[in-house]
Amino acid sequence: MSTPATSSDREKVVSKLPGQLRQHLKVRAAQRGIDIQSAVEQGIREWCSLASTPPSVDTAGADSFSTFLPAGQWEEFRQITTDRRVSLIQGLAQSVQLWLDAHPAPDVRRPAITRRIVVCNQKGGVGKTAITAGLGEALAEDANSLLPVRVSKALTKALRASETETGEGGLEDGALDIENLPGPGQRVLLVDFDPQCHLTNQLGASPLPLSGDSLTNHMAGDPKGDLRDLVVSVDDDNFAGRLHLLPACNDAFLLDVRLSAVRAREAALERALAPLESDYDVIIVDCPPSLGLSMDAAAYYGRRRDAENPGQSGALIVVQAEDSSADAYELLTTQVEDLRNDLQVDIDYLGIVVNLYDSRRGYIATSSLQGWVDIKDPRVVGLIGDLKEQKEAVRVKKPLLSYAPRSQQAVGMRALAREVL
Template identity: 85%
Template sequence: MSSPATSSDREKVVSKLPGWLRQNVKIRAAQRGIEIQAAVEQGIRDWCALASTPAAIDTSGADSFSTFLPPGQWDEFRQIAAERRVSLIQGLAQSVQLWLDSHPAPDVERPEVTRRIIVCNQKGGVGKTAITAGLGEALAEDANSLHAVRVAKALAEALRASDNGSDDMPGCEDPLSVENLPGLGLRVLLVDFDPQCHLTNQLGAAPLPMNGDSLTNHMAGDPKGDLRDLIVSVDDEAFGGRLHLLPACNDAFLLDVRLSAVRARESALERALAPVEADYDVILVDCPPSLGLSMDAAAYYGRRRDGEKLGQSGALIVVQAEDSSADAYELLTTQIDDLRGDLQVDIDYLGIVVNLYDSRRGFIATSSLQGWVDIKDPRVVGLIGDLKEQKEAVRMKRPLLSYAPKSQQAIGMRALAREIV
């Protein structure tokens, strides 16, 4: 049946469609960046133009499906379905499947050079590990499934509200600020570069034993095997084998001492990870709260390489909306700027993530957020609230985006991923 519909000069059509087929066209339309109604319209047009009827589709369990079509298209479709002695439900299912067959899922767009993102701040406790894990999970989510993402304008609204002195975080609770988008489907390696092993423990992996091989050994030029043998998969259906972790070892507490005896120590991390880079689209390094030689090596690893575009790799700085983060930020950026000058390299700032934000903490939080917004370069690319789901995921030793995929923190992590890729 049909009824006059919207101001867009289309008519509303109500029929039935199997749930699996409705989900498939919803995902594929999102992957192709078009409206579902445009996909159905094209499918019906192509079905009507066929010389013969396609193979029948199982429509058992079909339930209500509505869309908007150009005036007259549904009547034409109904007439052709009658001539072919095909029910409207079957004809619609064949039309949708025809569109799906002629519009395959696009390939995941992979970077020409493996992107290297160092997640850092000299201050501990700001949530670098949570951001590293959440960002990596968001980058690796299934490209053939839809996931709730905070739209870009919601972050802009939140930051504008900060400019205007508002205590609210617009867009965080408003369902209109969230859209369902396909996952990014990238191959991601998380590197736990912190001797405290927080990232390793949060994802339920075991730290590497002190008497075995480790990233520290490879950086110090004393490997005991292949680095690939140390990497573990974050086994979760949402990531489809695309998310891996290089666990930490407590021997990293001695890394600065061991690096002091290494030639070209700034490139030690790059030399260690070079054998595995081709296996990944993005490598995320969870840095320790340190300004030592290990941080020099991490910053150098994130430098812009020859032929690499601006902003593809670099430093992602995690802060909180309080004063001590600002002090640590100054120390970190001074170190990176000194390294830039001493070694004559380009180290890009990918942005600032304000983590664990809660406007209910009053003037300290809101005024500090304003301070981060005012920096402009690097700009604020993420605003993640201080909510219970992240803490629960850590307690359960599970990835946040699979433990609480619809939580505001998960939605914000996906938005962050899209801001920097």
Template identity: 80%
Template sequence: MSMPATSNDRAKVVSKLPGWLRQNLKVRTAQLGIEIQTAVEQGITAWLDLASTTTSVDTAGAESFSTFLPQGQWEEFRRIAEDRRVSLTQGLAQSVQLWLDTHPAPDVQRPEITRRVVVCNQKGGVGKTAITAGVGEALAEDPNRLFPVRVAKALATALRASESPDNVPDAAYDPLDVEKLPGHGLRVLLVDFDPQSHLTNQLGAAPLAMNGDSLTNHMAGDPKGDLRDLIVPVDEENFGGRLHLLPSCHDAFLLDVRLSAVRAREAALERALLPLEADYDVIIVDCPPSLGLSMDAAAYYGRRREGEGPGQSGALIVVQAEDSSADAYDLLTNQMEDLRSDLALDIDYLGIVVNLYDSRRGYIATSSLQGWVDIKDPKVVGLISDLKEQKEAVRMKQPLLSYAPSSQQAVAMRALAREIS
């Protein structure tokens, strides 16, 4: 144990702490937004105030641990530890455990109204499915574990860097701009609303049988059972039963035809999914590349409801840094504006995600990205690089955040989830 350096009015203390206890301390301080040195100081203060020694802590395998404490606190701690006949390692472990016991993990913040995120763009191939899955996975991660997240300032830096044609392929990622944060711990339902079933297949599930029940049947007013019975869990080991999928069925190719005979057809998706909302904090809909009646129903489902704040639900638009995405964007936003006007709806844009970005494609990519940035409203909320891990996860039929949890794309997906939370 030593105090070899000072930081302002604090002295650096080098001691030992068991790895499991150090990890619990890291997680809890991150959950509460408190610096580790502040937590240790508070724990030691509380331990010094005890009338007697608290319960012994298993310190087997304790390893070096350093922190900064107020001047004089460590000397007092050493004196009291000697009086109580405990080692400094044991006393520090008791202090940290005391702090953990008196500072429980906060409850997961659940929305009063289930949030609805509609991931859309009528252009195919932009990666809507990957964004749907990645955001849902990020929102469902364990609140009692730490995960690498790209901090908000890194996105702004990457977007500024995009103005230069000489920027490197991974300009959207800098390990120095990554921090470890707790998962959101939300209950998430992913809805595969695309008859091509990409989301269903990517997550290792099977499309629903054509002669059985489906979301299409429920929207058309011809259900064959409870929609809950069609839902399947996604990687329960990594997401703790918080992430679920409503698989697609190829009968969705006929959805627009069937909706044409339904009254108030724009509300058909909401009528089908409303009974499920009590079970989930967030429902994310992977929309088909279409501007038909199904897209009207999806946009209506994502509208702002009474009592819901702006930006809680709405449309997340996925694009690429190339010209055809811009054309598709104009068509989509025109449809949204028509719905807003015709039905007097508040449909919020949650932002634009520029997906599959690679500045090595030169001026087309960098100038197109700048064009998206210049829109301002909706703003760019995510920049996802075109890297191999997403493709590998799809091939393996695994969630990206399970398959490559520390990859650049996973780090960016977590940042995106926080941007729209």
């Protein structure tokens, strides 16, 4: 049946469609960047133009489905289904399947050069590890699933959203500008470059033993095996083998001492990770709160390579909306500028992430946030609220985006991922 819609050239139509077919339609339309009504319109038009009826589609369990079509198309479609002696439900299912077959899922976009994101700040406790994990999880999510993403570009909206929480940390109607989008489907390696092993522990892995091999050994030129053998998979259906972790080892506390004896020590991390790069689209390095030689090596690893576009790799700076983060930011950017000048390399800033934000802390929080926004270059690319879901995920040693996939923090991580893509 059909009823008039608000648009003068379209009408609302109501029929039935199998749940799985409807889900495929939603995902494929999002992947193709068109709305569902346009996809259905195209499918019906193609179905009506066929010389013969296509194979039947299983419509068992079909339930209500509605969309808007150009005025008159549904009546024409109804007449042709009568002529072909098929039901409206079967005709619609065939039309949708016809459109799906003609518009296969696009290939996942993969970079020509593995992207390298260095998550850093000299100050500890700002949440670099949480941002590293959340960003990696968001980049690795399934390209054939729809996931809630914050799409608002207005920072004020994001601020208001961070202050609105339901009982389970989920999404409240009207709190956020949300769009359901396919995951990026990237192959991601998280590198725990911090001797405190926070990233390793949070994701439920074990730190590497002091008696064995480690990233530190490879950087110091004393490997005990293949670095690939140290990599572990973050096992979760949401990531389907796309998210891996290179665990930390406590021997990294001695990394600066060992690097002091290494030739071209700024390139030590790059030399160590180079054999792994062909396996991944993105490598994200969780840096320690340090301005030593290890940070030089991390910043150099994120430098812009030949034939790499600006902003593809570089430093992602995590801060809080308070004064000590600003002091640490100045120290870090000074170190990066010195490295740029000394080695004549381009190290891009991918942006600033304001983490653990809570406006209830008053003027210091809100004014500090405004100060970060006012910097402009690098600009604020993420705002993550100080909510309970991240702490709970750490406690149970599960990825945040698996533990609370619809929480505001998860939605914010997906927004961040799309900002840095």
